[in-house]
Amino acid sequence: MNLAREAAVLAILAASVSCTSVPPLAAPPTSVPQLATPAPELEAYRSDVEALVREALVKGRSFALLAELCLSAPKRLSGSKGAARAVAWAERTMRSIGLSNVRLEPVLVPHWERGETESLRVLDADGLPRERLSILALGGSVATPPGGVSAEVMVVTSFEELRARAAQARGKIVLFNRPMDPAQHDCFAAYAGAVDQRGRGASEASRVGARAALVRSMTMALDDHPHTGALRYDEDVAPLPAAALSTLAADRLAARVAAGERVRVNLQLSCRTLPDVLSHNVVGEIPGTGIEREIVVVGGHLDAWDVGHGAHDDGAGCAHCLEAARLILARGLQPRRTIRVVLFMNEENGARGAQAYYEGHLDELERHVLALESDAGGFTPRGFATDANPRAFESLRAIVELLDSASANALRVGGGGVDIGPLARSGVPLVGFRPDDERYFDHHHCERDTLDNVHPRELALGSGAIAGLLHVIANLPQPLRRNPQPVPAPSR
Amino acid sequence: MNLAREAAVLAILAASVSCTSVPPLAAPPTSVPQLATPAPELEAYRSDVEALVREALVKGRSFALLAELCLSAPKRLSGSKGAARAVAWAERTMRSIGLSNVRLEPVLVPHWERGETESLRVLDADGLPRERLSILALGGSVATPPGGVSAEVMVVTSFEELRARAAQARGKIVLFNRPMDPAQHDCFAAYAGAVDQRGRGASEASRVGARAALVRSMTMALDDHPHTGALRYDEDVAPLPAAALSTLAADRLAARVAAGERVRVNLQLSCRTLPDVLSHNVVGEIPGTGIEREIVVVGGHLDAWDVGHGAHDDGAGCAHCLEAARLILARGLQPRRTIRVVLFMNEENGARGAQAYYEGHLDELERHVLALESDAGGFTPRGFATDANPRAFESLRAIVELLDSASANALRVGGGGVDIGPLARSGVPLVGFRPDDERYFDHHHCERDTLDNVHPRELALGSGAIAGLLHVIANLPQPLRRNPQPVPAPSR
Structure with a gap:
């Protein structure tokens, strides 16, 4: 999940700490019927929902699907051969589980490669390399010159501090070292409060004349694993090479600098951006019966960073979506509305798949009754978050209470996710799956984002929960009330 | 957590799948005031509760306390030197965190030792040992004769099946191979549905003339780790040696038997039961101010099986209880009622500490307003379970809703735990901490029950949740309504 690009989503996530408040959105009239669904009417769905969850636990394929993806395409950053393999796997898998209208929808994606050289070394008094620290180049970073950049480290914890100490920053390598706030019990909110350093640190450092940027990894774990992620360069500054430093390495460097030591380091990166590559969103459907023109979207993203297996981010989401559809088919539950599985490309470093889906389906977005995204990992479900208007929120809350057997009965105010984000412009209520987020x-x-760190039952419960929610939404007599449209849809 | 001894608790747990129903208990008049606490009154506690959770996350000592226990006494089965070290650690730690009236309360505990020899080998046609399978003797098992027991394996999945096939069982080694039901989303309910095989399997096998018992490990994980636990021998049958087999080994054996093969094995165990040993419950208090005669108990168990570190079972519970008290002291929150921390001895194979506490405090049980136990692991909180009467349930539900920031806002019907179980006889409402149970x-x-499998933040959230609940209960204007007393308290 790359939230750097979606500040609005982050702000909503940061605010989503209570399940009792509802979003302060007006609910203007639209052309869709406006009835909130009464809870007793929903009880009729309970046995189906519980059967879906049971099927997921007892005869489910969630973990098998995830294992296939992780083993056949562990590295699948946009533009890579792994990404192409993941697309082929997704298409093949959609057909094998019985989805209809399976197709590839084109997306031109960025193609960034990490390269062979990636090192950060502390220099001794004679300028010779000593201790080697654990880093990963940030996605999108430019390379250093051959031989790297050698400079003194300056440590800051905010852009404000950097600007206030701008004169000192000239010629330095700036380490952005503000930790994710451990006081935040919502780890996504803690991420949202720190990730500006990764997304914009290099540009801010460039603006004050620094030579490179280092960023404390976006994790609360104290260990020696660096965590990558995308940066964006502002257009008005020279791009600086930038890398993520493990939290332990960041603490060590910062402690030495705080003790008054002048710490010089050498950073070498050989990453590069190649020409854009044609890739695809992968789409398949369970066609509806009766109100098949109305569409419920469920999606995750196929691409993943080029470290680990992308198991939680977002292999788990792909498995959730595919398995949820498979469960509905396996139970013989013919939905009235069409359920559309969309496995998006390029969530991590561009969100071009999200934009392509939005632009490619403008003429039917009025018929999208809900979009659901799973991009928060494969841990035990807690429930869902939504940006839905108050009336739809109340309907969703009553539906989500049916998901008790999947431990997914909480509904909170929050964002749906990066890939379905653009659909908000057309008033589609967005829902994000929310598993436990502590790990x-x-x-x-x-x-560390590997298959063996996903728990088969936890993953299966997520699939069951999503299947249950899709089943109810796809069969409700009336669709949910649409949201007000904050941004007018562009004319075609 | 050893539930074998508490069938009643298990039955309640098995039924505790809904948070909306309340227990069908009558609520007879007692001498204690009966007001349910209105939710608005509880809002006054919210800021304190949130501060406790924040303190747990930011400056907490949960994981440090657990690490101390696991590193100083990783093996601490009742009667062992490790158990004595754990008692000493607990006493020292209670004093160091500032508890008052710290004392050791005597408990005579069983002393069972695993011994050096523990093997299960498949025999070939010539009676020579071939494949070695992963086992652990069950706690309390007798040894085999020197050289072991060699016999053919018979596989059953229930006592009913065993009785129906009693003639075939004579002279055999019976493998009880009914898995924990994966359809149960509540893993404790799945455990409750399978653990009779471990607790009573050896006696049932003895009754039909078998020579030893093997039990499929109580886990849904398919791996090669056997899981031990206590058995009990019925007094009317000869005790048979008994061991737990890993799930993979059980599946392999069962598959061969199902294919028609006569599989002979040799089981060797050198475990033994030594004379009882004097041990202790460890008790400390935060004395109340104002209504100090009323007592809120919070407890976990110090003893643990002699494999792994007892990190989740129940080092986590010990850390929760100690840290919850420390947090309340650290925040300067002087409770009106006395908060009593009890770290029980011998939960795993006898529950003698539970009985000793009950018998030793009979004269003040009327003044116990609540007992809370943490013995379900150190994972992310979901909430609490309780046997409280409907009025107290509603008060507790409103209190638990204050624990949203610790992810602990669900209250369900269920058991408190083995160690506080006897207090139910005096009408004390019991509450069990309920973290996520998938792992x-x-x-x-x-x-595998080791320190590195406990997540520091997950553990800290549990401590914060428990601290919050204790804080509110210890300060409520009126105590909770007591439960009806199902069993009259014995006269002294």
Whole structure:
């Protein structure tokens, strides 16, 4: 999950700490019927929902699907051969589980490669390399010159501090070292409060004349695993090479600098950006019966960072979506509305798949009744977050209470996710799957995001929960009330 | 957590799948005031509760306390030197965190030792040992004769099947191979549905003339780690040696038998039961101010099986209780009622500490307003379970909703735990801490129950949740309504 690009989503996530408040959105009239669904009416779905969860636990394929993806395409950053393999796997898998209208929808994606050289070394008084620290180049970073950049480290914890000490920053390598706030019990909110350093640190450092940027890894774990992720360069400054430093390495460097030592380091990166590559979103459907023109979207992203297996981010989301659809088919539950599985490309470093889906389906977005995204890992479900208007929120809350057997009965105010984000412009209510998040950032964007760190039952419960929610939404007599449209849809 | 001894608790747990129903208990008048606490009144506690959780996350000592226990006494089965070290650590730690009236309360405990020899080998046609399978003797088992027991394996999945096939069982080694039901989303309920095989299997096998008992490990994980746990011998049958087999080994054996093969094995155990040993419950208090005669108990158990570190079972519970008290002291929150921390001895194979506390405090049980136990692991909180009467349940539900920031806002109907179980006889409402349980039985009673499998933030959230609940209960204007007393308290 790359939230750097979606500040608005982050702000909503940061605010989503209570399940009792509802979003302060007006609910203007639209052309869709407006009835909130009464809870007793929903009880009729309970046995189906519980059967879906049971099927997921007893005869489910969640972990098998995830294992296939992780083993056949562990490295699948946009533009890579692994990404192409993941697309082929997704298409093949959608057909094998019985989805209809399976197709590839084109997306032109960025193609960044890490390269062979990636090192950060502390220099001794004679300028000779000594201790080697654990880093990963940030996605999108430029390379250093051959031989690297050697300079003194300056440590800051905010852009404000950097600007206030701008004169000192000239010629330095700036280490952005503000930790994710451990007081935040919501780890995504803690991430949202720190990730500006990764996304914008290099540009801010460039603006004050620094030579490179280092960023404390976005995790609360104290260990030696660096966590990568995307940066964006502002257009008005020279791009600086930038890398993530493990939290332990960041603490060690910062402690020495705080003790008054002048710490010089040498940073070498050989990463590069190649020409854009044609890739694809992968789409398949369970066609509806009766109100098949109305569409419920469920999605995750196929691409992943080039470290670990992308198991939690977002192999788990892909497995959730595919398995949820498979469960509905396996139970013989013919939905009234069409359920559309979309496995997006390029969530991590561009969100071009999200934009392509939005632009490619403008003429039917009015018929999208809900979009659900799973991009928060494969841990035990807690429930869902949504940006839905108050009336739809109340309907969703009553539906989510049916998901008790999947431990997914909490509904909170929050964002749906990066890939379905653009659909908000057309008033589609967005829902994000929310599993337990305490371990997520231990694995996120780092070597530890591997298959063996996903628990088969936890993953299966997520699939069951999502299947249950999809089943109810796809069969409700009336669709949910649409959201107000904050941004007018562009004319075609 | 050893539930074998407490069938009643298990039955309640098995039924505790809904948070919306309340227990069908009558609520007879007692001498204690009966007001349910209105939710708005509780809002005054919210800021304190949130501060406790924040303190637990930011400056907490949960994981440090657990690490101390696991490193100083990783093996601490009742009667062992490790158990004595754990008692000494607990006493020292209670004093160091500032508890008052710290004392050791005597408990005479069983002393069972695993011994050096523990093997299960498949025999070939010539009676020579071939494949070696992973086992752990069950706690309390007798040894085999020197050279072991060699016999053919018979596989059953229930006592009913064993009785129906009693004639075939004579002279055999019976493998009880009914898995924990994966359809149960509540893993404790799945455990409750299978653990009779471990607790009573050896006696049932003896009754039909078998020579030894093997039991499929109580876990849903398919791996090669056997999980031990206590058995009990019925007094009317000869005790048979009994061991737990890893799930993979059980599956392999069962598959061969199912294919028609006559599989002979040799089981060797050198475990033994030594004379009882004097040990202790460890007790300390935060004395109340104002209504100090009323007591809120919070407890976990110090003893643990002799494999792994007893990190989740129940080092985590000990850390929760000690840290919850420390947090309340650290925040300067002087409770009106007395908060009493009880670290029980011998939960795993006898529950003698539970009985000793009950018998030793009979004269003040009327003044116990609540007992809370943490013995379900150190994972992310979900909330609490309780046997409280409907009025107290509603008060507790409103209190638990204050624990949202610790992810602990769910209250369900269920048991408190083995160690506080006897207090129910005096009408004390019991509460059990309920963390996420999907991974618990992967670690329970096996080599995998180690410190590194506990997540520091997950553990800290549990401590914060428990501290918050204790704080409110210890300060409520009126105590909770007591439960009806199902069993009259014995006269002294």
